[in-house]
Amino acid sequence: MNLTVDWVQLLTVSAAVYAAVIAVFLVLENRSPSSTFAWLFLMLGFPVGGLVIYTLFGRGWKAFSRKNQLHTLIEGTSLVERKAAMTERQPVLLEELARSSVGEYARLGHMLWLSAHAPLTLTNRLEILQDAREKYPRLMTDLQAASRSIHMVYYEWASDRFTEAVADVLAAKAAAGVEVRVLFDPVGSLGLLTRRYVRSMRRAGIEMFPYSPLYALHTISYRNHRKIAVIDGQIGYSGGLNMTETHLTGPVGFSGWRDTHVRVVGEAVLRLQSVFLTMWYNTTGENLFAERHFPLPVDRSHTTPIQVVSAGPDSRWNAILKSYIMLVTLARDHVYLQSPFLIPNDSLADAMKAAALAGIKVWVMIAPRGGEGQLAYRAGMTYARELAEAGVRVLLYKGAYFHAKTVCVDSKVCSIGSANMDIRSFSINYETNLVVYDEDVTRQLEADFEKDTDSCVDFSVSMYDAQPLRTRLLDSVMRLASPLL
Secondary structure, eight states: OHHHHHHHHHHHHHHHHHHHHHHHHHHHTTOOHHHHHHHHHHHHHSHHHHHHHIIIIIOOGGGGGGGOOHHHHTTTSTHHHHHHHHHHHHHHHHHHHHTSTTGGGHHHHHHHHHHHOOOEEOSEEEEEEESHHHHHHHHHHHHHHOSSEEEEEESOBOOSHHHHHHHHHHHHHHHTTOEEEEEEOTTTTTTTSOHHHHHHHHHTTOEEEESSOTTOGGGTTSOBOOEEEEETTTEEEEESOOBSTHHHHOSTTSSOEEOEEEEEEEHHHHHHHHHHHHHHHHHHOOOOOSGGGSOOOSOOOOOOOEEEEEEOTTOSSOHHHHHHHHHHHHOSSEEEEEOSOEEOOHHHHHHHHHHHHTTOEEEEEEOSSOSSOOHHHHHHHHHHHHHHHTTOEEEEEOSSEEOOOEEEETTTEEEEESOOEEHHHHHTSBEEEEEEOOHHHHHHHHHHHHHHGGGEEEOOHHHHHTSOHHHHHHHHHHHHTGGGO
């Protein structure tokens, strides 16, 4: 009997200690009260499952901050002086931007410099590439012309006819002495990329590795969602397109694949190179930060102001989320947003609703369904309803699968990148966007947006409310899980 009592007492004391430790830990994180109480409920009500879910989805930037170590990677190299000079120039460049025709939006540049250490670069030339049929031929041409290095990181890399052709080009360049390095996300590429393909790439002299492998269970939910290629440190690609033939044909049940990417030449490429090399170091332990990988731009005749903004679980300020909020709040006439998913956090949703209620033309274009799981798309319908009630025009893209991630404001400033408008992209995934302060580029992107409206139908609150109760209830249940989707 005493033994039974001892066990009961031990379990009671252990539970009390667990509860106290968890409570102190969560309170000290200083999250929002609602978030803190939600995690407390989950971890106290379901101790084992709650801890697992927190490990997979809930940890903040401090748990990953050791990965954000650019300053240590360039120590002892000539890049230290270049970085110091770049840092010293930023106040002057931002002041010049404030005096330009897009001056009102320089506040965004200042915020991104302080929150994401994203320097404003001026000597750039940028091309918008709409869909894989524009991007892939341009990329293949640049790969074939590479003379020193090819660096590529993609969320999805498939084994198919298109990537076999890419592999042949990369193998030929490796045989010619070009350094070829490839990172892929093993979750994004799961079921798409075969071991045979990876082995053949490595046999050809191509260094190809998974970023955060599947056996690293404690980081399995924190994925690399970037899509970046850097050729010779002088040409860069970034945006929404991965490396798969599906982007040319579209998923089953769709007529094609609608997406947006950019090709950039100039100083911004060096920022993309830095993103890749930091990820390479975190994957392989090899520090490649050296002058040879950061050549100065050859053509300095173009001046397109660009900030390369990278964020992830190691980012303290959620800079990409804040950039979306600022882009919406800075709008004086219109803001056009594109994203396959519509799962904004409360701050972004409130900013969109407030702008619409203030008479700003807020249009958001989304995918009503996907090629695989539908949970995130269904959750998005609940957000579409409340945004539409506030006057936001929600456009549902039909025909091709819609995957573009862009924002345009007042024909002045735009953003193109890998980040979806969802909580995962804003706080859990590693993402990279290019913020462009250029009227010509923004007008071109807005013209493409307006052309896309021809393939859309408007979301209707009354039609949504007319759906069966079970459909709307399922959507609302999916919304509860939206931070994890």
